[in-house]
Amino acid sequence: MDERKECCFVHDKKERTNKEYKDLVNRLSRIEGQVRGIRKMVEGGSYCPDILIQVSAVNAALNSFNKVLLASHIRTCVAEDIREGNDETIDELVTVLQKLMR
Numbered sequence: 001m002d003e004r005k006e007c008c009f010v011h012d013k014k015e016r017t018n019k020e021y022k023d024l025v026n027r028l029s030r031i032e033g034q035v036r037g038i039r040k041m042v043e044g045g046s047y048c049p050d051i052l053i054q055v056s057a058v059n060a061a062l063n064s065f066n067k068v069l070l071a072s073h074i075r076t077c078v079a080e081d082i083r084e085g086n087d088e089t090i091d092e093l094v095t096v097l098q099k100l101m102r
Contacts (some may be wrong), residue, residue, distance in 0.1 A: 020072060027065045034058045066100060 010048035016024070038054050074093070 016072075024065070024069065027061070029070070031058060031065065032063045034061065036038065070096075070100070 032056065035058060038051060038058065041051050058080065074086050078093055083089075
């Protein structure tokens with residue numbers, strides 16, 4: 001696979017290396033499994049604090065996923081757009097960061 005990435009600002013899609021793709025999908029699969037586990041806890045009448053702790057773990061996993069994806073986006077798409085003179089990508093990044101920090 002070509003190491004040069006398509007910029008997110010210019011394109012609606014981004015090509016990822018197989019390693020990056022597998023890492024992101026594996027993280028999401030683990031999170032999905034955690035959420036299914038929480039559903040089973042609710043259905044099984046588990047004690048509220050135990051469920052809350054698991055929900056907190058899912059939130060932490062999602063935050064970690066966001067950090068990995070955001071770092072990749074900045075290193076590839078944002079950096080490439082800036083090098084190419086597409087400064088609009090900075091506004092896009094600021095908007096994304098504001099949404100993530102709500």
